[in-house]
Every structure is written in C-alpha cells, then in structure tokens.
Amino acid sequence: xxxxxxxxxxxxxEPVILTRQALQEQGVKEIKVMLDNKVAxxxxxxAAENLSWKVKVSGQSDNFLLELTK
Amino acid sequence: xxxHALVILGGLTLGGVAVFLVLMGNPxxxxxxxxxxxxxxxxxxxxxxxxxxxxxxxxxIGIGLGAxxxxxxxxxxxxxxxxxxxxRFSLGFVGMIGMLVFLGCPVRTVxxxxxxxxxxxxxxxxxxVGIIIGTMFLIRGFSLGRANKMxxxxxxxxxxxxxxxxxxxxxxxxxxxxxxxxxxxxxxPLFISLVAxxxVGIFAQRSRICMAGGIRDIIFFKDFHxxxxxxxxFIAALVGNLLVGSFKLGFADQPLAHTDGLWNFLGMLxxxxxxxxxxxxxxxxxxxxxxxxxxxxxxxLGLIAGAAFAHNFGLAASPKxxxxxxxxxxxxxLLFTIGLGFAVCRFRLEVK
Numbered sequence: 001x002x003x004x005x006x007x008x009x010x011x012x013x014e015p016v017i018l019t020r021q022a023l024q025e026q027g028v029k030e031i032k033v034m035l036d037n038k039v040a041x042x043x044x045x046x047a048a049e050n051l052s053w054k055v056k057v058s059g060q061s062d063n064f065l066l067e068l069t070k
Numbered sequence: 071x072x073x074h075a076l077v078i079l080g081g082l083t084l085g086g087v088a089v090f091l092v093l094m095g096n097p098x099x100x101x102x103x104x105x106x107x108x109x110x111x112x113x114x115x116x117x118x119x120x121x122x123x124x125x126x127x128x129x130x131i132g133i134g135l136g137a138x139x140x141x142x143x144x145x146x147x148x149x150x151x152x153x154x155x156x157x158r159f160s161l162g163f164v165g166m167i168g169m170l171v172f173l174g175c176p177v178r179t180v181x182x183x184x185x186x187x188x189x190x191x192x193x194x195x196x197x198x199v200g201i202i203i204g205t206m207f208l209i210r211g212f213s214l215g216r217a218n219k220m221x222x223x224x225x226x227x228x229x230x231x232x233x234x235x236x237x238x239x240x241x242x243x244x245x246x247x248x249x250x251x252x253x254x255x256x257x258x259p260l261f262i263s264l265v266a267x268x269x270v271g272i273f274a275q276r277s278r279i280c281m282a283g284g285i286r287d288i289i290f291f292k293d294f295h296x297x298x299x300x301x302x303x304f305i306a307a308l309v310g311n312l313l314v315g316s317f318k319l320g321f322a323d324q325p326l327a328h329t330d331g332l333w334n335f336l337g338m339l340x341x342x343x344x345x346x347x348x349x350x351x352x353x354x355x356x357x358x359x360x361x362x363x364x365x366x367x368x369x370x371l372g373l374i375a376g377a378a379f380a381h382n383f384g385l386a387a388s389p390k391x392x393x394x395x396x397x398x399x400x401x402x403x404l405l406f407t408i409g410l411g412f413a414v415c416r417f418r419l420e421v422k
Binding site for chain 2: 008009010011012013014016017020036037038039042046047050061062
C-alpha cells in the first residue's frame, strides 16, 4: 500500500509526527512525504532512518519529495 | 556519530562562548541567555523602565545576522508566515513571563546548572514537565496550522530591524537607554559580543540546535539527536566554569537567581510548555526569525512584549524572590496555555 503525507508549511515537529503515524500504519510499504523546508527534510529523514526505512530525497529549495521504503 | 557532529559542535561552541562572554564582562551565567538579552533590548528601546536591565545586547544582533547570513549562503532563507500569528504572539508573551520568573531561558537553565546553580536543577525539572505536557497536546493533534510562502520583503523586515539595532548599538543615540548599574551595565565589549553572537548564530542555524526540542524529541520519538547538542552545551560550560573558577555548587547566592523552588519550577514549566507548542525555544525562534520565518518573528515580538509587561507591571523575579503579581501571572499564563491547548486540539478534531 502506498501513502502520501503532505506536510508542507507545517513547522517542527509536525512533519515528523505525521510521517511516523503513516509509517506505523499496518500494511504500508511505501510513503511519499511532501515538504517545503530543509529542516523538515532532515528531521523526517532522521526519524524514518531510526525506524529502519530507506529514504530517497528529491527536489530543492522549497519543494521536496521524500520517498520512504521498507 | 557523524550525523550528530554538527549539533555537538554547535552545542560546544554555544557553551564555550557563554563562559567566555561572562569572563569578558557579562553578568554571571548570562553568556547567551536569549530571554534575558531580549529583555535588556526591550529596556534599551524604552519599552520597559527598569533602569538596571537596559542594554542593546550585541549577542542578539550577532545571532540574528549570523543566522541570516548562513541561511542566505545555503539558500535556506525563505519568507513564510500565516501559521496562527496571534497564538504565537500570545504563547511567546506568556512564555517570557515564565522565563523572567525563573530568570532565564532554556539555554540559561543549562548554563546555570553547569556553574553549579541547583535552583536551575529545579527549573530544569519544571522545563521537562512543561515539555511533557506540551508533547501530550501535540500527540492529541495540537497544531498551529500551515505557513504559506510569502513575498520576499516579509522575510527581510526582521533582519532590517536587527541591522537597525546594530546601528543603535554603535551610535548609542540619546533615546536608547543603557543601564549605569546592575546587570544591564555588565557586558563584554561590543565587538566581542557581536562576534560571539555571529559565531553562535551561524552554528545555531546550521545545526538547528534547540534546547526544548532536545527534551521533546526524546519523550516523543526516543531521538537523541538534539539532546546531544543540549549535553554539549552543558559539558562545554561546565568545563569552562571549572577552568575559570566560576563553578559553585549550591542553592544560595548564585548569580542572578532566587531560591524560591516552587516558582523556579512553575516558571520553567510555563516556558517549556509554550516552547513545545511553538515548536522551539527562544534561541530557535530567534534563528528561525532570521531565516525569513515571519511566524517566528511574531513569536519574538511576543517575547519582547512579554518582557515589557513583566517589568512594567512588576511581574519579573529578582534575586530577592518572585513578587506576588509574578506568581499570579504564571498561574494565569499556565491556565491560558492549557486552555488554548485543549481548544486548538478540539478544533482540529472537529475539522477532521
């Protein structure tokens, strides 16, 4: 199952909270997270890696897409 | 450990710089206290009239300019805003009253502890309890809402204000107040304070160091990243204080501190609670404000307004203790913040 989390415009730590909620849902294998700032990218990446997910970051300046896979 | 290197380096720098600034003339454990320094600037601008705490602290100017420069250099400078500005102002306002009842922001809590001031230990417990309560609101869905991209001038207003402060600090026109006695009169030379602030500002922007965030992330995610920065500040300041002989373990006669445990606890509880709901401690807000985040600017304005009220209405503590009005203000601040927390969570449930 795929899931999309749109955390653009949200401030720390909300993007991490939303992403973690999605990661912990049953049956989710792939999550796309939309973010608009570098700090959130770093925080979500760290949180996902701590839960042993792989993270691929694309985009720049204020439009980032993180692809998280198990 | 490599991914934690920057935040540890940032923390060590902050702690080391703080001890150095006290050595150069700043009041005890006042090295890089964001709340105290904003309060002194509030006084220097004549927004409160307590003559002993008025000085344009160049450290704040340096942190602002350092963070703006680092954000521009890394293309992270972005004008954003519109995420519950009035709630942010209010939370900054009441948070500042809590900090001025304790006498310090989360950074100074660590600095005070690192010089042996055990009153700060009680403050730290209050800070942790406040952060736990704030985290419970976040789990229940507390959110200040999304910020939007704004036109660039929005982002440059705060850096312009900081440059204005710099000009005022150098020229010292007659309408700027400067303490002749008391803590406001004690300061490192302007140039040293400014450069120290610049260094802290650059490191703080790059490392995203946040004292309240360090405790929050452990409670929330068991993520120790920001906590390493917190511990690094403590270790650097502790080693520094031991080296220069300013370490003194105990409760009594600590620099710019009082021994009223209950209000040290509740003041910092209010500071921790508001910091979590705002997404960061005053240092982090100051850095974010310098990166174009106008919501953080509003928060800093709330901190400044809170400092003005705290001193104009006799709410702030002094080494003699906490005035009754200050105690009442902390209670009202806690009721306000907790009520706000429930109200925002309830609204979020309804819109879902």
